[in-house]
Amino acid sequence: MTTVPVVQPAAGIVETAIRTRRSTIRLTAPAPGPDELRDLLAAAANAPDHGQLRPWRVIAICGAARTRLGEAAAEAAPTADLAERVAAKHLRAPLMLALVFQPRDHPTIPRWEQLAATSAMATTLLLLLDTRGWGGVWFGGPYPNAPQVRRHLGVRDDEQLLGYLYVGTPVTGEAPRPRTAADVRSKLSWLGDTSR
Numbered sequence: 001m002t003t004v005p006v007v008q009p010a011a012g013i014v015e016t017a018i019r020t021r022r023s024t025i026r027l028t029a030p031a032p033g034p035d036e037l038r039d040l041l042a043a044a045a046n047a048p049d050h051g052q053l054r055p056w057r058v059i060a061i062c063g064a065a066r067t068r069l070g071e072a073a074a075e076a077a078p079t080a081d082l083a084e085r086v087a088a089k090h091l092r093a094p095l096m097l098a099l100v101f102q103p104r105d106h107p108t109i110p111r112w113e114q115l116a117a118t119s120a121m122a123t124t125l126l127l128l129l130d131t132r133g134w135g136g137v138w139f140g141g142p143y144p145n146a147p148q149v150r151r152h153l154g155v156r157d158d159e160q161l162l163g164y165l166y167v168g169t170p171v172t173g174e175a176p177r178p179r180t181a182a183d184v185r186s187k188l189s190w191l192g193d194t195s196r
């Protein structure tokens with residue numbers, strides 16, 4: 001039998017990565033290419049996932065395909081002014097990753113667990129991108145439920161578009177956005193004797 005070596009992650013490095021990660025909104029070229037993206041996705045797919053259903057798929061959108069997607073989304077905008085702004089949003093990063101949730105009927109794994117697994121994968125991917133020096137941010141839209149957008153991306157009736165990870169190179173010269181440490185005291189409660 002082959003023994004798979006257990007690689008212990010450098011705990012301090014992982015913790016620092018988690019504590020210092022920020023979403024990057026101002027992004028420019030380049031962005032990860034197909035090989036690197038596939039590699040990062042394979043790593044992100046290690047996120048907790050009941051039954052390893054991998055109930056998601058990712059559509060990578062780059063170059064002029066962003067313009068075409070922007071035009072499809074703009075059709076859903078109620079005014080011409082808004083349509084222009086919506087279209088422009090599709091050009092704010094060199095790479096967009098459309099996150100498509102693919103829930104499936106399963107006897108023991110409910111839809112909410114599958115959604116949680118998909119979210120875990122996406123946030124892990126953002127963290128991996130950040131640790132490699134790429135920038136990324138998860139935005140819910142524009143118009144993820146619009147028929148024009150769903151049709152353009154080929155999102156099926158049994159699927160749901162969970163928005164996009166916008167990915168690229170952080171614009172240099174930006175002041176780092178400080179993070180206020182979360183006060184989680186009211187978020188944590190204990191049952192049981194903590195003295196032992």
Ligand SMILES: Cc1cc2nc3c(=O)[nH]c(=O)nc-3n(C[C@H](O)[C@H](O)[C@H](O)COP(=O)(O)O)c2cc1C
Pocket residue numbers: 021022023024137138139140141163
């Ligand atoms: C599923 C999801 C959708 C989001 N959609 C938006 C959005 O549409 N617009 C927005 O300003 N922030 C959105 N955010 C928040 C940003 O991705 C980001 O987390 C936030 O700006 C805080 O930055 P930080 O990640 O550096 O803490 C979304 C986050 C998640 C998890």
